[in-house]
Amino acid sequence: SEPSSPCSPSNVSSRKLSVDEMYLSDTGGQYLDGTTDITRTVHWGVPTQLQKEAYTRVLMGNIDLSRLVFPPNTAGRTVESFARRALWDVGLNYGHGTGHGIGNFLSVHEWPVGFQSNNIPLTAGMFTSIEPGYYRDGEFGIRIEDIALVVEAQTKKPFLTFEVVSLVPYDRNLIDLSLLSPEQIQYLNAYYKTIRARVGPELQRQQLDEEYQWLQRSTEP
Secondary structure, three states, rough: OOOOOOOOOOOOOOOOOOOEEEEEEEEEEEEEEEEEEEEEEEEOOOOOHHHHHHHHHHHHHHHHOOOOOOOOOHHHHHHHHOOHHHHOOOOOOOOOOEEEOOOOOOOOEEEEEOOOOOOOOOOOEEEEEEEOEEEEEOEEEOOOOEEEEEEEEOOOOOEEEEHHHHOOOHHHHHHHHHOOOHHHHHHHHHHHHHHHHHHHHHHOOOOOOHHHHHHHHHHHO
């Protein structure tokens, strides 16, 4: 489960955006060929050092779980802590599940796939979200949510891993590169290369020049 949020805006809850805050955008849609559920957190101004470190550690957890190689029929709860480890290292945590199954033009939260104790073992072909976060009441909230497909890993014996299929850049303004390992940076660069290759030509086809330039800037190595 995820933190609950208002379903619709109102004059009571609405307020102006400013460049001095973090924004968590949980987006998604229903399409004939699938369902999307993607969350990105952004800061358009100058984030604090705590905001940058917290965001980076959430991202590290997202990457560590996404690139994990594990045996077939592993329960999601067995690998869930990989998404929390970078936060745990400095005494931080989040109070919601790390991911949930996603239906194909069905439920956005689809039972029984996920990382909790009552979810079924992970099997090739399953779609799940991977969504670590961090929240400080009254100050800011962070969540980085991707959709991942469970696929066979390139190993001698048949192991599994994840293929992230949501192709949206992360906020460079919030990443503290000094915290990332070479393997995590390598993963990021490969992910950005995939985004450029798959999304770039479609933006060009639609003549969305401003969006294409934003994508190029956001996926620099």
